[in-house]
Amino acid sequence: METLQKLSRMPIWLTVPALAILLVVFGVPMVLLFLTSLNAPALSIVNYQSFLIQPANVRVLFQTIEVSVVATAICLLLGYPMAYLIAIASKHLRAVLIVLTFIPWLTSGVVRTYAWTVILGDRGLINSLLLKMGLISSPLELIYNRTAVYIGIVHIMLPVMILPLLSVMMGIDKSLMAAANSMGARPFASFWRVFFPLSLAGVRSGVLLVFVGSLGFYITPAALGGLRDAMLSNFIASQMAASIDLGPVAASAFILLGIAAFALSIFGLNLSTQHGVVVQKERKSWQLSLLAFRSVTVHVNEVAASFKAARWRVQLYQAAGKGNRSKLIGIFFMVAVMIYLQFPGLIVIAMSFSAGAVLEFPPSGFSLQWYRSFFGDPTWTDAFWASLQVAIIVAILSTIVGTLAAFGLSRTSPRVRSFLTLAILMPITFPLIVVGVAIYFGLVKLGLIGTATGLVLAHSVGAMGTVVVIVSANLSNFDRRLEQAAMSMRAGPLQTFSKITIPLIRPGIIGGAVFAFIHSFDEVVVTSLVSGFSIRTLPLKMLENISNQIDPTIAAVGSLLTVLPVLWLIALYFTWWKSRPLARKVHAEPLI
Missing domain, CATH: 1.10.3720.10 (MetI-like)
Known part of the structure; x- marks a missing residue:
């Protein structure tokens, strides 16, 4: 009896409901699916061989890896400086920028994909403006190609890269860079030697999340890409729709999972909350990988040390013109990224009020016809x-x-x-x-x-x-x-x-x-x-309309779902704001 009472007091039992749902719905089926891919109980790899011997399948596989790698690289190139600029901004500006980054992240991916079809389509915003200005005589092929796929994926995954980078960067003591500058290090040198190594934990998390997330993209490549831009997720979905044999489907799924597992083995999945330990491990791994390069550069730095010292003495008391120029470049970059994140949603909102028979931008007149169509159509x-x-x-x-x-x-x-x-x-x-x-x-x-x-x-x-x-x-x-x-x-x-x-x-x-x-x-x-x-x-209904492109009501739906994240953020803010006095009172409240 005492043993049962001790077991009942163990907090690990609180995880049983979550683990039970997970095992029944996902865990056990995952194991059974793997056995199905091996044709259990025969246990053969014929399904994997059938996949790999077909050149078209291998091309789709490598194409999936290529798209994911390129999209991850673009997100890192855009996300790292954006996260850094947000981290060094003033308190109030930082709050605004974080909210503006959150809003696209909370917006439905189907809506964002639809927004790009409206912008890049043959009758979309860009082609319509260029035709009206007389700069082109026929629509440009801006959609149904690889570039459109990259634009759509990066737009969806960029906040996923920025947010983990920002969470790490905001925890870095900025006085470390100031100390490096006071010892004669130039701004770039102090950033590269001090700030960047400390931010590698965020780089690793962002790269891992974006890469694995990009591997599973299904809607965006189908809506924005051509037949040659299909990814393995599209291939798996088409297999499930066309065949009742789950063996090949399971093999394709586990090949995709194997790529994700390989990425996890490289970057790791760190669950530690101790920032210092994470940074120390990150720095050690990067130092080992760059040891050969540093052994060469150290000699070059020794030769150039005298020239650097002389140049630093000359530039020490010069006016900060370059600093102002760097600040302007940073502001321009930040504005450009924010426009890229917010512009598609704003376009959908504006076009949803169009008075024409078809969607157009700028709208020829103001009308609520598409909203009335949404609320008046039982299917919607x-x-x-x-x-x-x-x-x-x-x-x-x-x-x-x-x-x-x-x-x-x-x-x-x-x-x-x-x-x-x-x-x-x-x-x-x-x-x-x-x-x-x-x-x-x-x-x-x-x-x-x-x-x-x-x-x-x-x-x-x-x-x-x-x-x-x-x-x-x-x-x-x-x-x-x-x-x-x-x-x-x-x-x-x-x-x-x-x-x-x-x-x-x-x-x-x-x-x-x-x-x-x-x-x-x-x-x-x-x-x-x-x-x-x-x-x-509702997302399935929207997906059907995106595929058929017959009902402009989707613009009104997309507009509502674009505004919805703002309401979520307001609700979360007031929840946090109201919880502060409650947390302060918890010490003074009588317990018995």
């Missing part, structure tokens, strides 16, 4: 209510289960915490199409394909991971001595949890619920695989 409203109902249930389920899991993980040993956290976060670290295939396989076994229950479970697999990340971040700053003080004053565990723990982590819980809702409401890839023909959510 039914899709909206279906998405809303599923998203609310997913948010409630994921928030409860994810919060319990995060609380239990924060009370377990570091090794167990790392292992279980990695298991819970697998669905949001794997390519999305692979996750969708595994969930489809699991729901087929459970007989839940095409049901609301199956759709809720499918969305909850990823939403739980989002809640765990957000609530765990909140718990990492939680002072457990407050709970101990409450218990020392004879407060019970439930009373301590309700009066101490909940008020302090409430912003994280609400934030997790909001992001779980957004995750479900905007989900389209997994939904397209598991919803069957009985459930049509």
Whole structure:
């Protein structure tokens, strides 16, 4: 009996609901899917051989890797200086820039892809303006090519690169660079030798997230690319639609997963919250990889040292003209990136008020006809209510289960915490199409394909991971001595949890619920695989209209979904703002 009581008090049991859903819907089906790819129980690699011996399949595979690598490189080239400029900006400007970066990230990927079809199409914004100005006589081929695919993917993934870089950069002590400058180091030298090595943890996280996310892109290549720009996700989706044999589909999915696993093995998935340890490991690995290069450059630096010292003495008291020029370049770059992030959404909003029979920019007149079409068409409203109902249930389920899991993980040993956290976060670290295939396989076994229950479970697999990340971040700053003080004053565990723990982590819980809702409401890839023909959510309805390009009502829907993230951010801000006085009062509130 005492043993059972001790086991019941172990916080690791709080992770059981999340792990149970994960195992039933994703984990066990993933193992079974792998066995299916090997033609179990025969256990052969014929499905992998069939994939690799076909030149067209190999071309799609290498094309997927190429697109992902190039998109990741572009995101890094744009995201790193953008994150640096945000980090060194003033407090109020930084807040504005972070919000402007968040808004596109929270906007539906389907909406952003649609926006680029409107901008780059033959009758789109760019071609229409050029034709009216007389600069071209026929539309330019701006869409259905590789360049359009890169534009769309980078637009969606750039915030994913900026945010982890920014989180690391804001934690770097800026006085270190000032100290380097005071010792005679030029600005670029102090940045390269001091700031850049300390920011490598953010570089690694951003590169990993963008690369793995790009591997699973499905909608954007199909909408913006041509037949020669298909990626492996499109190939897998077409296999599932055309064949009932899951063996080749499973093999294709695990080949894609193998690429993601290779990226994880190179960059690693660090779950540590100790920034100094991360930076130290990053610097060590980079020093080993650059040792040969530095052994050569050290001799060059010794020869040039005297010339550098003389030049530094000459430039020490010169006017800061170059500094002003660098500042102007930084401002121009920041404005250009922000226009790139915000412009597609603004165009969709403007075109949704068009009075013409077709979408046009600038609008020939102001009209609400497309909004009336949306609210008056049962197919659109039914899709909206279906998405809303599923998203609310997913948010409630994921928030409860994810919060319990995060609380239990924060009370377990570091090794167990790392292992279980990695298991819970697998669905949001794997390519999305692979996750969708595994969930489809699991729901087929459970007989839940095409049901609301199956759709809720499918969305909850990823939403739980989002809640765990957000609530765990909140718990990492939680002072457990407050709970101990409450218990020392004879407060019970439930009373301590309700009066101490909940008020302090409430912003994280609400934030997790909001992001779980957004995750479900905007989900389209997994939904397209598991919803069957009985459930049509709003993203699926939008995807159908993008493919057919017959209903301009999608502009009104896109406009509403573009404005929606602003409401989420306002709600999160007021949640955080109202939680501050509550957190301050928690010390003074009587516990018994």
